[in-house]
Amino acid sequence: MGMSVTITAAVAADAEQILKLQYLCYQSEAALYDDYGIEPLTQTLEELRAELVRGPGLVARLGSEVVGSVRGSVDASGTARIAKLIVHPRMQGHGLGARLLAGIEQRLSEDDAAERYQLFTGHRSESNLQLYRKLGYAPVGTERVSTRLSIVTLEKNRDGSPARTSSATAAL
Template identity: 65%
Template sequence: MGMSVTIATAGEDDAEQILKLQYLCYQGEAELYGDYSIAPLTQSLAALRAELAAGCVLVARLGDEVVGSVRASVDASGVATLAALIVHPRMRRHGLGGRLLAAVEERLAREHSVRLYRLSVGRRSEVALRLCRGRGYARTGAEKVLVTLEKRVVTPAYATTG
């Protein structure tokens, strides 16, 4: 390709590309469950723009094209909820999902007092589940379709000399 993928904070100008990519990426998920009315396929541009304004949204860019994204928010108790980790189908299996996940965790740890990361993945989404487990997430619950995974933030112990 000749270009490298960069990860940066999403801007309002990225909203339409993110929404189109989201629609593309969640087609397989909808097919797995036989449900094309899932939230990522019905989200409006206005709702996505509100998420961009309210939370932490990162994009992966290949040149000017958004090829990946992840969203997160942090509540008052320090729980970070990660959502909508998406990677363009042609860019999958190259570590981009892991890079996005690491980047959002690093950003949240730096900017907020995060004590726990939480995300939900479709129970049939083996690739996504494998990615999350590989990054230290453990299953903490399940519903009919979704599995909840969490990862505690490990605070480094600083040695003092005296």
């Protein structure tokens, strides 16, 4: 009999498992950009715990193992910033990332706090870009960080309608 994956609020006790999973999941991103100094790989346990205090996080569990996670926060303008959506490599391709993203969107829109959702990924992270587009996100900006990396910012409105795109990012 197989276990099902459950999604619940992240708590302080989950921080160590989340950090280990984050380190595993971001190896492919680091390799893609030849940059192993990216923030998800250098974040400390204390920094992650502080993130969980500042805004909600979710974890996906298979039994007692954390196999996915996402975090977010809402700023004063009503923009929900979603970050560090991760799914264990062996669990990818089964809709878990979409479930986590939908869950954090719902959590961030409680009390009508979020008017729009925003997230970002690297310009070469095609599977991430494909997932976000499939879920209604549209590119709204690109920032060149280095010769190897440009960050693509994507948004969608709370009602699910796509954010306005600029001509410079519409082709991404």
